[in-house]
Amino acid sequence: MLGHTNYGEAEVRLLRVTRGSDDHDIVDLTVSVALAGAFDASYLTGDNTNILPTDTQKNTVYAFAREGTGSPETFGLRLAQHFVDSQPSIYRARLSLVERPWTRVGGHSFVRAEGGVRTAAVTYDGAHAWVVAGVADLVLLTSSGPEFTGYVTDRYTTPLPTADRVPTADRAADRVFAASVDAQWRYSISTADPARWHHMHERARRALATAFGDTSSHSPQQTLHAMGQAVLDAVPEAAEVRLSLSHKPHALVDLAPFGLDNPGAVYHAADRPYGQVEGAVLREGAPPAGLAWSIHPGV
């Protein structure tokens, strides 16, 4: 018995250059296509009658980029609508896009910027489109991280790492809290205007970074909630925010054996393990999620 299926071309990387009289502009996108539809025969008997090859999907992405990509959201919408509306066997399409940022150095030259990537995911079922935007790999750090007290203890509880064993007047002051942030928010609207998508994304991204740094938080969980709330406050068109914070552990080094104090100065940055906190924050009265989060209903 066949359950949910989908297929498509993943990670089509393209650079779109717009050559003005003086300056050039560039957009660096990685586009992945997932399609769901009347594909059972292909899985069961190898009958490809209804299969649009992944190679054709790649060509389509490049051809559509000729007109310009607009914003990741509008490019995803155009592509999703094309696949579903042009092929009766394709019932739903989900376009996942990652935009890598570049910073201008000169009129025609650029340097790859970090600060995470911009993401978008668009699902279209022939009647309705759902648009999700986000950021990924956004690494944030605060040197006045959330204190963390009053938690449950059991027989496996040990004193927290060095940071908390060093007595300080103001314990919160010496916590470094760093996390790699993946955030996605679904919109209650859709528009063909790239500028509006850019604008909403910029507001959301700024809200995330500010909330991470500013909150006088007592836990990573509270920080996560404040970040989600900040996006909803900054972007009225956002209906729900889903966040995942992967802690980048920083532990105060114990310098006492060397006759040195360490008042929140020197930290060891470790890789693993790390705390991971996830959560969704919804706007009161948000419309149902529909296919915003998955190409398959009810998944």
Place this chain on the structure above:
Amino acid sequence: MLGHTNYGEAEVRLLRVTRGSDDHDIVDLTVSVALAGAFDASYLTGDNTNILPTDTQKNTVYAFAREGTGSPETFGLRLAQHFVDSQPSIYRARLSLVERPWTRVGGHSFVRAEGGVRTAAVTYDGAHAWVVAGVADLVLLTSSGPEFTGYVTDRYTTPLPTADRVPTADRAADRVFAASVDAQWRYSISTADPARWHHMHERARRALATAFGDTSSHSPQQTLHAMGQAVLDAVPEAAEVRLSLSHKPHALVDLAPFGLDNPGAVYHAADRPYGQVEGAVLREGAPPAGLAWSIHPGV
């Protein structure tokens, strides 16, 4: 409004050594914990009363490993049951485990083996446990890959890559099909016997590799279905198999400009883009999935 939330310690890496009189045995596990429960106050107000710190979770993983890890499935079961049964605020726990394989060189020495990793995911809600096993990053290749014909064409269709432009008597014979396979299957049973989990996993893994290579397939989709079917045939305790095949593209190089033919001999291995095919294969009459695939009901 707060939606689904969970948190936990991720990627606790441990090595468990069992020192026999002659040989030593080792198990290399990476364990991630996710917990769901009465955590809203932590998100909303920073009240950590119900929060079991991620550091404690890490300690618990190490302490439980002292008794031995058994199989990834039994170790996940023990830990999931501990977290939910020992803390009233924890309603559900999901343990995700990755076992990296090592091959024995001598009595006490080993070489890291590739051939993918073994995975397990166990969810427990205080009353019931769901067990999923799998493999990830298993890279398989067949030099007699599925021919692929009879597909849809549209205005964005171009002849398929070089492989198909070179006329050959037996086109299927010169297709290389390689894919990185992620497969997970959920069991309809649970047991405290590690040997049984090992045995079922071994049968499933062998079925996947054999089906990938042996099928006279007409599409990656058909290969996927054959692999899922093979697991269900080989492991009666498996109720559903979910598969994702990420194509590793290999294109026959056009050597004609150099006066050479290329009858399925020299291939260029590319990185991106790549086709991705996903699908689920269920046993007729399989029990409902419950929390097998997610810590949150209905997700």
Place this chain on the structure above:
Amino acid sequence: MLGHTNYGEAEVRLLRVTRGSDDHDIVDLTVSVALAGAFDASYLTGDNTNILPTDTQKNTVYAFAREGTGSPETFGLRLAQHFVDSQPSIYRARLSLVERPWTRVGGHSFVRAEGGVRTAAVTYDGAHAWVVAGVADLVLLTSSGPEFTGYVTDRYTTPLPTADRVPTADRAADRVFAASVDAQWRYSISTADPARWHHMHERARRALATAFGDTSSHSPQQTLHAMGQAVLDAVPEAAEVRLSLSHKPHALVDLAPFGLDNPGAVYHAADRPYGQVEGAVLREGAPPAGLAWSIHPGV
């Protein structure tokens, strides 16, 4: 017979926080130590009498960071001198440092930032110190890349990728040239003043980015030379620049099958293979390199 040997603690990651009354400042360093000296007995017979454990080296890095790190160059100098001057068995030390940049978001908060990492390598032999600074993983792109003509052809020459098969009035105008740049330059001076190292590094980095974008180059090789020359011009204290440019291939997509032109608009970004160009540019009359590039003489 034992040849060159060295050992040390690699990738000590530290975050140094300086807590001002308003703003905090952070430095994110990864420090690797390599030591050469009277270690033969350790290799030949396991006699560790002369071995300073790598764990001690790690402790030393953290302890020295307590006083502040200054610049990567001064921190490397302090550590290299400590190891050689405090242990008679250590003849030479080489400290390799990587600083990851962060951009300020608020008084105490930061986002992981753009544009490659800053590197330094300091070698000290008890009498003299050699200082090398650099950048790594700096990805630069120009949308008016070097035209590339007049090269050798042989029986394995094929027309260059699509970019050059599309006729355009101004061929240079539609070349995208992107490269990941690793550059290192050795200084003819040393100083204990971190500000001076910062200042020289900033000038060198800006010179690299500007030269990459501005040169009306005819080849990646010429671009490389222009970048090296630019560093020597901008930083009189630099005696030699070593550069490696790893091409990030961008090929103009052939859209003709879809009835579309592509005048330098849509590019496919590939991963591999890629051209790699390396070279050194020396100042006339530069002092000999000594141990600037290696802990071992004559290597």
Place this chain on the structure above:
Amino acid sequence: MLGHTNYGEAEVRLLRVTRGSDDHDIVDLTVSVALAGAFDASYLTGDNTNILPTDTQKNTVYAFAREGTGSPETFGLRLAQHFVDSQPSIYRARLSLVERPWTRVGGHSFVRAEGGVRTAAVTYDGAHAWVVAGVADLVLLTSSGPEFTGYVTDRYTTPLPTADRVPTADRAADRVFAASVDAQWRYSISTADPARWHHMHERARRALATAFGDTSSHSPQQTLHAMGQAVLDAVPEAAEVRLSLSHKPHALVDLAPFGLDNPGAVYHAADRPYGQVEGAVLREGAPPAGLAWSIHPGV
């Protein structure tokens, strides 16, 4: 002033399939080319008259693979000789090759296999060829690792990690020592016979793994030396072995807070920092290294 320069096509990935009547055989190679020669004009003025494009180099690699690749060493020799002998402007060529192993599953199917990669580097200057073979990313582990005592202490010495704080009857018995091994050995011979290269490589690889596990070593340094010695003993044609061992740190977890002992049973596997030990072992009377290690004389 221009110093050493070289350029070439890097990471040409190819799969060579040999289709027998029953079984197929595959070879998975990644080939990088570096060329040195009369290229100054290209760097200084953009005159490409002497430049063989990297795209042509890629074509050459694929075309030469049509005849079969033999062993990495013979394939590198053929290519190096072609580049130098066919172009007067090319004085020296260095071919670096990485072979990834696959294990047969069926007559035409394979699984990506265990245990690091095989490497080769061939340099040719028109008169002489130097051949280096090796392994990379070979991760070895022994659960009876080298005890490590009698080392230097200073004010930055702290007791070694938990492993050594837990008193045991036989301290050596509870050390886990794991390392990622990069080894390269240069040969004093050359041959056009692939089988001989395969045979020598197999002996060297086995010697490395056995020596790592078997030595009753007192330090990682001694282990390194034993590994180098073992290669020289097993392969008379090897003149020098260069080794780098990057420690994969495993620390015994302190379970005492939970009322548990830990007699060499449960280890925490960390990522960074890690000890790195490097060294060369030469055969008495070995011929000079020439260009075995670098395309540039005296580097």
